[in-house]
Amino acid sequence: MTRPLRVVFICTQNKLRSPTAEAIFRSLDGWEVTSAGTNRDAETPVSRDLLEWADVAVCMEKRHRDVLRQQFSGALPDDRIVTLGIPDDYEFMDGTLVELLERLVPTRLDAVAPREAV
Template identity: 70%
Template sequence: MVFVCAQNKLRSPTAEAIFRDSADWEVASEGINHDAETPVSRDLLELANVTVCMEKRHRDVLRQRFKGALPDDRILTLGIPDDYDFMDPFMDPELVSMLRRLVPGRLERIRPRDSK
């Protein structure tokens, strides 16, 4: 599973940190901007079972830039705006709480595919 936001500095790395110990999913994070900490790549998208975008515009960029890298039914959108800090539950527990609530619910109908 790949978590995607704009810069790969706050939301997607926080999601990666929260879900990295999942028994069902291997996780990574990337950003859609060219100057992102880890820019999104076709290779990782093609290997991913699912891509979880923080915003609709991230999904739209992925669809346009990487046509065919991942089927539309494997791209999920959480609707989490860029208003949070990295893994900072003391300052911003809302992001961690939202991720823990939204991600499992959105993944309920998507099961991991066999590893490539």
């Protein structure tokens, strides 16, 4: 039996975008998900342990990816860090945000971590 794909969703404060993504994909078969923020005062701050646990980090913006690369170099290979390009313009579970995540996340993750390869 193959273990679930471990995905951590990353935004700044871990209050709106990444928790929305976690809520959407939490019940998806074959995925184990969590979320974190790049700021020190985030609801759940990102950590080296969390990145080492993950198969893939899904960042909402390029600046989140840059923080992971700078502060947690080597915790997760660069080719396992995905950037969605979703700005901080949405509330938790905003309908447009949900649509964006449902459209972008599966496509980006299939390109990085095919389920049968994990």
